[in-house]
Amino acid sequence: MIETSAISPADNSNQPTPASKSLGFEFRGDGMEYFKIWIVNILLTIVTLGIYSAWAKVRNNRYFYSNLYVDNDNFRYLADPITILKGRLIALTALIAYYVASIFLPIVAIVLAIALFFAVPYFINQSVAFTNRMSSYKNIQFRFKGSYGQAFMVVYIWPILGMLTLGILYPLALLKANEYFVRNSAYGTSHFDFNATYKDYGMIFLTVLGIAIVVGAPIAILTYFVPAISVISPLVFIVMYFALIVYVIVSFTNLFYASLSLVEHKFEANLTVPAQAKVILINLLLTIVTFGLYLPAAKVRMTKYICSCLTLHASGSLDNFSAAEKESISALGEEFGQVFDFA
């Protein structure tokens, strides 16, 4: 191992090798700073009648990626605004073409709608591949290589099965989707893995159902017999509804990271319902009070909170990842991925 001169004394304390160290994610962005970037983006987007929106997207994403640090290195967003602009123009053209076709030749519109239905899994694959390829960490790009068949299952078949079984298979649909997207993603040449069970997802659904029944039913019954309570019961329902939504967000995020791994490195997320609820409520309140001007700072606050709860349990060094072969995916596919992103 190469010793780093500055911090070697601290490193010596973690003697047992391969040293397993816990590295926190950290978001170093600032609400006010992002506000300035955001407002300039909007101004230029309006002045250029939307053309600048492609540059705005890149600047927004660059700000959030570049401020995200793990192990003192930041992520990077690599997309070229021109590529995004091309994608958006194609999307717009496709949309207008569809609109015109639906007026003059309704049959063509139906055919196009069916074609779109079957094209969606392909577009999703392209879109995820584009996003991953445009993300890098320690100058190594992420990758995604999905298959049409699996994407079709994840997008249509599993959710439909979930509905047909009245939700019993719905947790499985979610699990399958996460498995598909994670297992086909890679950091350089190293593949991610996802290990969760049907039970993990099922428990979250059961808990929600349980709370809804245990808290909701007595109030409903009580309100029925004591009409005076009807003044506050809607309020109780709103609070319960909000709490359950936050619970679902928190549990899914925590479960996702707990199930995620990259070779021998593990992840962990420790979001809590009160903290997440506080962030959402403060954001909501300040955004409404400021007529939306707080929106960028709200996004920063949310990102900061979520990142502060994420940990990477690195087993050994993070220096040994290598870059994947250069991919020569046609620009057309990339742009269609963008089209889907936009539409």
Added chain:
Amino acid sequence: MFIAGIYLDGKTSKRHIARLEVNDDHKITHIHLTEQQQVLSFEQQHYTIESRLGNTPREILFEDAQLFVCDNHDEIDQLITWQENSSPNNITWLYRLENNIKLICLSTIVTAILLYGMITYGIPSAAKMMTHNVPYISSAQFVSSLDVLDKTVFEESKLPEQRQQEIRDLAAPYFSNYKSLKPTLVFRSGMKANALALPNGIIVFTDDFVNLAETNDELIAVLFHELGHLTHKHMTQRVIQDAMLTIMVVFITGDVETFDLVTALPTLLLDLTYSRKFETEADNYALALLNEHNIPLQSFVDVMTRLENYYLTGIEGNTNSAMNDFLSTHPKTADRIKLVEQFNTKN
């Protein structure tokens, strides 16, 4: 000049503590890897310096995905100004714009004014222009909308055929002036007292509404209001306006996923504002037409009052009228009656 930073070769994730060497001709010559005591030559290499963005690290990209990262903003900015064929103002003006407090305040105000202008004038007039210059869209797009309504809310009219024919005869002379809109009057039930104009020229009167109106003049007043909607192609315009509004909101909020409520609420409120504007426009149109045909404007006031009373009896205790006004598709009846008074004084 030496700039301290990190070098990443783009092949592995190993970071190297490094120093970037810039010679007296302002050219990047070498990168010194401090730990390995290795010197990489970068003479003649093409490189790009990423633009400055907030406090994020500065990046210089070399060939073969090699990357040099550092936090020395001043030195990198200096390097950019030295770079060939780039005027200094050209590269950093975005960063300057983003960091000048006065300009930011100005931008915020200008953006707010532009947005206000777009919402109140830009989008409505653009939509109006589109609706009136692409006639085919407005008539064909919604051909089947009556079919859809028939399948969902409407039922067969229970009015006697004689009464239906009576009202049709009443409307016929006025319709003859609107051949291009192909107006037809149909009767349905299944909805409360209401009258609506569909974009392909169909005007629907519901049974409850026909029974509510006490004079023929009142029916005519509402008929004129609906003709106003048709003439101005309000339905098409509204669809186009909503589409534009949605695109605008998406542009502004970007990908803020957790804020559905915050983005959906203004869109809805603005849509309702647009809707009320259309109603007022149709009211004005109806008043002008009533005046032209020497029908007393009072019939308009009467039918509006009747409709209001009809709907108010359905609601227990008229709560918070200001809020209702804000959340309504139609202007307040009092305002509509005021419109009649204004119209009277003008003529």
